[in-house]
Amino acid sequence: MIPSALSHPAFLARFGPVYEGSPWAAEAVWPQVEAGALDDRTALAAAMRAAVDAAPPELRLALVRAHPELAGRTRMAEASVKEQAGAGLDQCTPAEFAAFQRLNAAYGARFGHPFIVAVKGTARADILAAFEARLANDPGTEFETAMAEIHRIAGFRIADLFAEG
Template identity: 75%
Template sequence: MKPSSLSHAQFLAVFGPVYEASPWVAEGVWPAAEAGRLDAPGALAQAMRAQVDAAPQEMRLALIRAHPELASRARMAQASVREQSGAGLDQCDAEEFAAFQRLNGAYDARFGFPFIVAVKGMTRADILAAFEARLANDPETEFAAAIDQIHRIAGFRLAELT
């Protein structure tokens, strides 16, 4: 599907959810999509990434905070449900669930936003190890890591759509 073949409303319906609860990313690249400049493979992903990277710090923080906690029982976007389920996070035993809850709390207390990792291809043990390791990061490093992981998630979502 070529982005330029879609109406504005169709484009936002299809690509608005790529960056979790942040349709401003798709809205920002719409003029280039409409003009046909994002039809080449990878062009849309690059443009959306650039839109996020150029956004003010507050908007990027809001984007990070739009993501659900891992192994949470809170409501989340359908794409997040599929991604977390694919990593088995919906099958945690009591001990694993408690570990995720403890780490979610410690991480949020330290950084002020949820832990973000592209879970595709990871096991629960991999995710818990990454969680533990990244808790040691300084806030600036972790903010950059969260944005990088969000870009990876968006890349996986775009690959499913195109």
């Protein structure tokens, strides 16, 4: 799959969802894509990451808030559903589900956005442990940790899109 071979609408349809609820990240790199500079998945991921990192704080906060809670029952983007199911979050025991709900509430109250972690390849117990540990972070550290996790998620999604062809 070669991004520069896609039309503008096709590129946005394919790569717009990479950063949850934030198609502006794909839109920001379109001129480079159109010029053929981002046909490599690593280059595309780096350019999209740079666009997100350069965005105003309120746009970055909106990106973080666009993510669903873990093991929640809210409507999610297709990629989030697959990622959470891949980590078994759709198969929580009642105790695990209760723990996720308790932690989601505590985290949201403390930080004003959902807990973000790249769940791909991570066990539920490890996710819960990270959740508990990160509740002790200060808000600035936790925001930057959430952004780093969002970039990891985006990297996985871009790799999957390139693998799909």
